[in-house]
Amino acid sequence: MSQSSLQLSSFRNGVHPAENKGSTEGLRIERMPFVERYLIPLGQHIGAPSKPCVGVGEEVRRGQQIADAGGFVSVPQHSPVDGRVTAIEQRRHPGGQYMLSIEIEADRFSTQEFEVQPAIDWRALDAKEFAAQVQSAGLVGLGGAAFPSHVKYAVPEGKKATHLVLNGCECEPYLTCDHRVMSEWPEAVIRGTEIVASHLGVERTTIGVENNKAEAAAALRAVIRPEQNIDVQTVQVKYPQGAEKMLIQALFGKEVPAGKLPIDLGMVVNNVGTMAAVADWFDRGQPLIERVVTVSGPGIKRPANLLVPIGTPVRAIIDFCGGLTDDVNQVILGGPMMGFTLSSLDAPILKGTSGILAFTESQTAHPQEYTCIRCARCLEACPLFLNPSRLGKLARVGRTDELQEYHLMDCMECAACSFACPSNIPLVHLIRVGKSALRAEMAAEKKASS
Ligand code: SF4
Numbered sequence: 001m002s003q004s005s006l007q008l009s010s011f012r013n014g015v016h017p018a019e020n021k022g023s024t025e026g027l028r029i030e031r032m033p034f035v036e037r038y039l040i041p042l043g044q045h046i047g048a049p050s051k052p053c054v055g056v057g058e059e060v061r062r063g064q065q066i067a068d069a070g071g072f073v074s075v076p077q078h079s080p081v082d083g084r085v086t087a088i089e090q091r092r093h094p095g096g097q098y099m100l101s102i103e104i105e106a107d108r109f110s111t112q113e114f115e116v117q118p119a120i121d122w123r124a125l126d127a128k129e130f131a132a133q134v135q136s137a138g139l140v141g142l143g144g145a146a147f148p149s150h151v152k153y154a155v156p157e158g159k160k161a162t163h164l165v166l167n168g169c170e171c172e173p174y175l176t177c178d179h180r181v182m183s184e185w186p187e188a189v190i191r192g193t194e195i196v197a198s199h200l201g202v203e204r205t206t207i208g209v210e211n212n213k214a215e216a217a218a219a220l221r222a223v224i225r226p227e228q229n230i231d232v233q234t235v236q237v238k239y240p241q242g243a244e245k246m247l248i249q250a251l252f253g254k255e256v257p258a259g260k261l262p263i264d265l266g267m268v269v270n271n272v273g274t275m276a277a278v279a280d281w282f283d284r285g286q287p288l289i290e291r292v293v294t295v296s297g298p299g300i301k302r303p304a305n306l307l308v309p310i311g312t313p314v315r316a317i318i319d320f321c322g323g324l325t326d327d328v329n330q331v332i333l334g335g336p337m338m339g340f341t342l343s344s345l346d347a348p349i350l351k352g353t354s355g356i357l358a359f360t361e362s363q364t365a366h367p368q369e370y371t372c373i374r375c376a377r378c379l380e381a382c383p384l385f386l387n388p389s390r391l392g393k394l395a396r397v398g399r400t401d402e403l404q405e406y407h408l409m410d411c412m413e414c415a416a417c418s419f420a421c422p423s424n425i426p427l428v429h430l431i432r433v434g435k436s437a438l439r440a441e442m443a444a445e446k447k448a449s450s
């Protein structure tokens with residue numbers, strides 16, 4: 001790391017995994033050709049699953065709503081193609097579980113051109129109408145968590161948003177989709193930012209970009225007008241800087257206390273890609289039907305940054321990238337730190353899928369685990385000042401009462417502790433096991449008392 005990088009601001013603790021972005025960071029976004037079939041799972045966001053509003057056999061247009069929101073914390077789904085609904089049934093979700101999903105067979109004679117709609121006069125909308133529009137677009141955070149965007153923009157009564165903070169850090173190794181969106185579509189990012197900032201009524205907007213994306217920061221600065229009050233601030237390269245609380249600390253030196261949200265400090269945090277999607281909806285009526293995905297890792301023959309319709313099977317994307325090398329034994333959706341292992345290559349990409357990464361056997365072999373040497377490196381890595389070593393030990397023996405005392409549920413599962421541990425103790429895995437045990441115990445207690 002260069003001296004100049006160390007002088008930049010950051011959050012406390014964290015780790016420095018190898019970036020491994022070199023194979024895709026310079027690759028322009030390519031549109032992937034349309035394939036034969038798409039699968040839209042109805043629960044690909046945080047909150048209630050969407051409810052189908054089309055029937056099997058029905059013809060649908062690209063961008064047409066095919067499922068309604070299942071509640072306030074939920075979003076509708078839209079068809080990514082002109083085509084025909086061929087099934088509405090339980091199908092395997094990329095995470096392995098079964099989930100109600102809509103299958104669409106693409107119309108092979110269609111040009112798949114999206115029919116641009118008249119721009120929406122967003123300045124004329126009140127807060128409720130604005131949130132309803134954002135929900136109609138099916139927008140969720142594109143950074144990976146897939147939290148419905150309209151819920152973030154519905155500031156609770158008694159609270160006020162004064163600062164919009166945009167995450168352009170992309171701190172996960174290998175991923176470069178946000179880097180390319182900022183570099184190639186800066187106008188869309190800033191246009192969406194202007195719309196959201198204006199509606200929230202914030203005084204300022206700050207975009208945090210890590211120091212390894214100078215081209216992206218320059219592209220954004222080049223299109224910002226002075227009256228927009230938008231700063232692009234460069235921060236150190238460090239993991240997990242893209243986490244909301246860490247980004248706020250890195251940019252402003254402020255801590256969001258445990259159990260509180262950024263809005264308690266007057267801040268709303270969003271991903272930069274989400275801003276481009278906001279612009280697509282308000283300026284051309286295009287809902288969230290496609291996104292940029294980084295396809296990379298040592299097991300991918302032709303790494304790429306692809307613009308892909310939501311619902312495209314992973315297998316088709318990998319085939320478009322030349323296939324996998326023979327020694328691949330793990331494909332991950334998302335980044336290597338927080339992503340999850342794909343259960344089947346036939347599973348589709350979701351709104352929150354930022355990457356498809358393929359790793360070979362030598363990179364995924366589980367190293368031998370040793371006993372804890374009480375070196376405290378996991379404590380020094382944890383950005384939330386938890387005690388991962390203690391949490392791991394308690395989770396192993398199922399001490400749920402003590403796990404709570406050690407603030408188990410505050411853990412955001414960033415895996416920085418596991419990465420730092422010289423004894424190869426799978427700390428984040430143990431923490432997840434502890435969380436499941438605690439949730440099961442709480443559910444049983446609730447049932448017993450009802
Ligand atoms: S996974 Fe949890 S305990 Fe480990 S470093 Fe991240 S926040 Fe801390």
Ligand code: SF4
Pocket residue numbers: 371372373374375376377378379388389420421422423424425
């Ligand atoms: S980093 Fe690993 S070995 Fe060191 S204290 Fe934490 S759990 Fe123990």
